[in-house]
Amino acid sequence: MSSIDRRLEINVERFKADFDTLSQIGATNNDGVHRPALSQNHLKARAWFRERVKAADLVFQVDQAGNHSAILPCQKNANTTLLIGSHLDSVPYGGRFDGALGVLAALETLRVINECNINVPINLEAIDFTDEEGTLVNFMGSFALTGKLDKEGLDNPRGGRKELENGLNRAGLAKSDILDARREPKTLAGYLELHVEQGPRLERAGADIGVVSSIAGISSYHVKFIGREDHAATIPMDDRLDAGLGASAFYLAAHQLVLRNYPECYVNVGNICYEPASFNIVPRKATLSLEFRAPNSELMQHLRDALINKAKDAAEEHKLGIEIELLGDCAPATMDEQVQELIVSSADHLGLKSLSLRSGPGHDAQAFADLCPTGMIFAPSIAGASHSPREKTSWNDCVNSANVLFRTTLQFISSKL
Amino acid sequence: MSSIDRRLEINVERFKADFDTLSQIGATNNDGVHRPALSQNHLKARAWFRERVKAADLVFQVDQAGNHSAILPCQKNANTTLLIGSHLDSVPYGGRFDGALGVLAALETLRVINECNINVPINLEAIDFTDEEGTLVNFMGSFALTGKLDKEGLDNPRGGRKELENGLNRAGLAKSDILDARREPKTLAGYLELHVEQGPRLERAGADIGVVSSIAGISSYHVKFIGREDHAATIPMDDRLDAGLGASAFYLAAHQLVLRNYPECYVNVGNICYEPASFNIVPRKATLSLEFRAPNSELMQHLRDALINKAKDAAEEHKLGIEIELLGDCAPATMDEQVQELIVSSADHLGLKSLSLRSGPGHDAQAFADLCPTGMIFAPSIAGASHSPREKTSWNDCVNSANVLFRTTLQFISSKL
Numbered sequence: 001m002s003s004i005d006r007r008l009e010i011n012v013e014r015f016k017a018d019f020d021t022l023s024q025i026g027a028t029n030n031d032g033v034h035r036p037a038l039s040q041n042h043l044k045a046r047a048w049f050r051e052r053v054k055a056a057d058l059v060f061q062v063d064q065a066g067n068h069s070a071i072l073p074c075q076k077n078a079n080t081t082l083l084i085g086s087h088l089d090s091v092p093y094g095g096r097f098d099g100a101l102g103v104l105a106a107l108e109t110l111r112v113i114n115e116c117n118i119n120v121p122i123n124l125e126a127i128d129f130t131d132e133e134g135t136l137v138n139f140m141g142s143f144a145l146t147g148k149l150d151k152e153g154l155d156n157p158r159g160g161r162k163e164l165e166n167g168l169n170r171a172g173l174a175k176s177d178i179l180d181a182r183r184e185p186k187t188l189a190g191y192l193e194l195h196v197e198q199g200p201r202l203e204r205a206g207a208d209i210g211v212v213s214s215i216a217g218i219s220s221y222h223v224k225f226i227g228r229e230d231h232a233a234t235i236p237m238d239d240r241l242d243a244g245l246g247a248s249a250f251y252l253a254a255h256q257l258v259l260r261n262y263p264e265c266y267v268n269v270g271n272i273c274y275e276p277a278s279f280n281i282v283p284r285k286a287t288l289s290l291e292f293r294a295p296n297s298e299l300m301q302h303l304r305d306a307l308i309n310k311a312k313d314a315a316e317e318h319k320l321g322i323e324i325e326l327l328g329d330c331a332p333a334t335m336d337e338q339v340q341e342l343i344v345s346s347a348d349h350l351g352l353k354s355l356s357l358r359s360g361p362g363h364d365a366q367a368f369a370d371l372c373p374t375g376m377i378f379a380p381s382i383a384g385a386s387h388s389p390r391e392k393t394s395w396n397d398c399v400n401s402a403n404v405l406f407r408t409t410l411q412f413i414s415s416k417l
Numbered sequence: 418m419s420s421i422d423r424r425l426e427i428n429v430e431r432f433k434a435d436f437d438t439l440s441q442i443g444a445t446n447n448d449g450v451h452r453p454a455l456s457q458n459h460l461k462a463r464a465w466f467r468e469r470v471k472a473a474d475l476v477f478q479v480d481q482a483g484n485h486s487a488i489l490p491c492q493k494n495a496n497t498t499l500l501i502g503s504h505l506d507s508v509p510y511g512g513r514f515d516g517a518l519g520v521l522a523a524l525e526t527l528r529v530i531n532e533c534n535i536n537v538p539i540n541l542e543a544i545d546f547t548d549e550e551g552t553l554v555n556f557m558g559s560f561a562l563t564g565k566l567d568k569e570g571l572d573n574p575r576g577g578r579k580e581l582e583n584g585l586n587r588a589g590l591a592k593s594d595i596l597d598a599r600r601e602p603k604t605l606a607g608y609l610e611l612h613v614e615q616g617p618r619l620e621r622a623g624a625d626i627g628v629v630s631s632i633a634g635i636s637s638y639h640v641k642f643i644g645r646e647d648h649a650a651t652i653p654m655d656d657r658l659d660a661g662l663g664a665s666a667f668y669l670a671a672h673q674l675v676l677r678n679y680p681e682c683y684v685n686v687g688n689i690c691y692e693p694a695s696f697n698i699v700p701r702k703a704t705l706s707l708e709f710r711a712p713n714s715e716l717m718q719h720l721r722d723a724l725i726n727k728a729k730d731a732a733e734e735h736k737l738g739i740e741i742e743l744l745g746d747c748a749p750a751t752m753d754e755q756v757q758e759l760i761v762s763s764a765d766h767l768g769l770k771s772l773s774l775r776s777g778p779g780h781d782a783q784a785f786a787d788l789c790p791t792g793m794i795f796a797p798s799i800a801g802a803s804h805s806p807r808e809k810t811s812w813n814d815c816v817n818s819a820n821v822l823f824r825t826t827l828q829f830i831s832s833k834l
Contacts, residue, residue, distance in 0.1 A: 091693065091695050091697065091698055092693045092694075092695055092698075093693055133695075133697070134696060134697065135695070158696065197651070198648045198650075198651040199648075199651035199652065200651075200652070216650065218650075220696050228805075229804065229805045230802070230803060230804065230805060231615045231616075231778060231803035231804040231805075232683060232685035232687065232708055232710075232804075233615075233633065233635075233683040233685075233710050233777030233778045233779075234614070234615040234616035234617075234777055234778060234798075234801055234803045235616065235617075235801055235803075237672070237675060237676055237683060237684075238676060242672075244668060244686055244689070245668065245669065245672060247665075248664075248665035248666075248668040248669050249665075249669060251661060251662065251665040252662065252665050252666060252669070255654070255659075255662060258654060259654055259655060266649060266650040266654060267654075268649030268650075268696070268697065268698075268699060269661055269700075270649065270691070270693075270694065270695045270696040270697060270698055270699075270700065271691050271694040271695065271696070271700070272661070272689050272691060274687070274688050274689060276508070276509045276510055276687075277509075277687065277688040277706075278508050278509055278550075278552070278687045278688065278706075278804075279551060279575065279637050279685070279687040279688070279706045279707075279708045280508065280550070280551065280685065280687060280708055280778075280804065281508055281509075281685075281687055281804045281805075282685060282687075283686075283687065283688070289694075289695075289696045290696075291649055291696045291697055293649075293650050360650030360651055361648055361649075361650045361651060361697070362650075381651075384651055384652055385647070386647060386648035386651050386652075387646060387647065387648040387649075387695075387697065387698045388645075388646045388647060388648075388698075
């Protein structure tokens with residue numbers, strides 16, 4: 001560690017200017033951003049990122065999954081790379097910090113290292129992953145890069161086939177090439193990510209920096225209840241086969257189940273679609289967008305079984321058919337112990353109070369945890385707001401957490417010298 | 418009555434040819450039709466109707482609300498008109514009988530009367546009303562003609578402003594002119610309509626013809642539950658303000674309420690829309706398309722109050738805001754006693770068994786009941802299927818009911834001689 005200049009820090013002015021400019025791309029009128037993966041707004045943000053990479057004299061690269069990278073190559077042609085990443089896409093009408101903070105801090109980290117002519121024994125790569133939010137395909141970019149994406153996931157995308165096709169066309173990407181973005185695991189020296197916490201724990205504990213110990217597993221499904229369409233005022237009401245009733249009953253039961261029996265887990269129904277969708281027709285089909293999370297594999301399996309049983313119960317109670325379609329699965333992931341120690345010591349060095357915590361939300365880091373030393377840094381979220389224009393992190397915390405990422409990176413490469 | 422030729426009947430071959438041709442316009446691959454109001458398919462059906470009117474040497478007319486008419490003018494320039502109507506639009510992916518049967522039977526009635534040079538003391542008008550199904554604006558055509566449509570209903574259409582605008586543009590109609598379709602009530606000599614029952618009662622009773630005694634009142638609302646959007650895995654689950662939970666709880670409660678306490682009434686939630694609609698976001702807003710019906714005004718008001726209370730209870734239980742927006746209201750309507758008697762005697766004359774019944778579904782006839790003598794004839798629906806491609810009426814029943822409409826019309830005009 002002695003080789004690292006103790007005074008080195010990121011360029012706060014440049015970092016702030018970048019953040020403010022990026023926040024205007026896809027900005028909504030309530031301080032949020034609307035940059036769903038591969039939308040026009042998202043592609044504008046990526047085009048801007050490309051220009052910033054080139055302006056910094058870093059190597060710019062796009063892979064077959066659309067991941068955008070700034071690369072600072074090792075002077076000695078090393079064949080391993082430390083990736084420092086996050087994402088520029090947002091959920092629909094989301095906030096300006098989620099993903100963006102991590103990408104800009106990674107870029108700033110590479111710029112300072114480059115400017116200071118620090119000796120890098122491995123390649124450094126600041127990477128913006130495609131569709132972290134799963135608007136089209138869950139973790140499309142990081143899963144493609146780590147070989148965790150399969151053809152079926154692309155053929156049956158949770159955002160819809162047509163929507164994926166349109167997005168790929170807009171971005172100039174070919175579906176048939178995406179899996180070729182895979183990299184050999186032996187080329188991955190490590191993975192670091194800075195992200196906003198998206199919850200209230202750091203703020204409540206008065207901590208400056210979160211050191212992620214593990215990331216919850218996450219599964220997404222389409223649960224389809226299938227009844228019969230009828231005129232809403234002819235068939236006696238108790239003769240109906242109302243798909244919407246099954247969907248509602250399942251929703252309430254699933255929510256109660258997790259609240260009562262799975263305190264460490266989460267379940268969400270983010271959307272319901274009826275077919276047909278008309279005032280005076282009993283819905284034949286109701287499709288729920290279901291997502292659930294658990295901190296470890298055992299709980300994940302328990303919860304999966306319990307939720308599927310609840311769905312089947314609701315279908316049976318309302319005399320409906322049911323189709324349960326798995327759309328995406330991401331196993332719970334443990335962060336590297338040594339990387340966690342580097343993050344803690346970086347925070348200590350900067351006089352920042354750190355706190356170890358588990359992540360409920362999924363992150364691109366999950367894809368790397370079983371392949372290379374992986375670590376995540378969290379910045380506090382004011383009031384825990386997330387996936388909303390209300391999402392906010394104080395500028396002071398943005399700078400502090402970016403400096404922790406920068407210093408963790410320096411320590412990581414120093415350990416490779 | 419003695420002046421009516423007892424042997425006169427409709428031209429079954431021509432009626433069948435018309436029915437088969439019309440069924441192909443907007444046909445789906447499962448024997449249904451998809452002709453939502455003012456869609457391309459619907460406008461094609463209307464263009465075909467216009468040609469059939471012209472081919473029959475009847476006067477063709479379109480009014481400001483887009484209602485299409487075949488007119489057989491009175492030889493003596495009478496200033497009152499007997500309207501015989503129904504509609505050529507369908508619900509999305511509906512059946513081929515609903516509305517179409519009544520329009521074709523009305524046209525056939527006018528053709529036979531014209532061909533036989535029967536003395537008509539009033540004008541006869543076979544009319545195809547715009548948007549009976551309320552895809553855009555509930556009963557747009559018949560409500561405009563009877564002065565029951567108001568500006569607010571057009572400014573806040575249940576099918577959406579943009580959708581209404583697009584539909585009117587396609588049809589070459591101007592929103593600002595629609596209310597001018599109103600006719601003076603004193604010009605209305607009466608209103609007759611043949612329609613499929615859409616329920617199983619005639620079939621179950623072994624009856625050939627339904628004589629409608631009254632039509633249920635119907636109200637439609639948007640019920641909006643408003644919570645807070647949050648990331649699905651950061652805020653503790655019991656801290657969420659999940660609009661979807663309120664919507665589901667209300668749906669189940671409303672269904673139970675009507676099943677238990679309102680056996681003569683109907684309630685339906687035909688659609689739910691979430692905002693945002695993403696797997697990993699707790700929905701901020703859930704908008705339900707709610708419709709309910711009752712056979713008389715007193716029950717209608719009781720049911721309205723009870724449903725609104727259930728919605729408020731669900732909002733309160735889940736700590737949500739609520740907005741309840743009335744989209745359309747149609748009072749229960751009683752059919753004219755004398756017209757009912759004409760229908761019964763027409764059925765008797767043809768050796769058909771008739772049954773008096775109430776209509777749950779709304780019909781254009783509702784708009785006329787308080788303005789002129791109004792009557793409705795129902796044809797049996799096989800298995801009661803309705804608003805579905807499964808909808809069917811035997812061809813024999815189609816012919817019988819069209820002949821009852823024809824003979825009822827003859828009796829009606831005969832009574833005016």
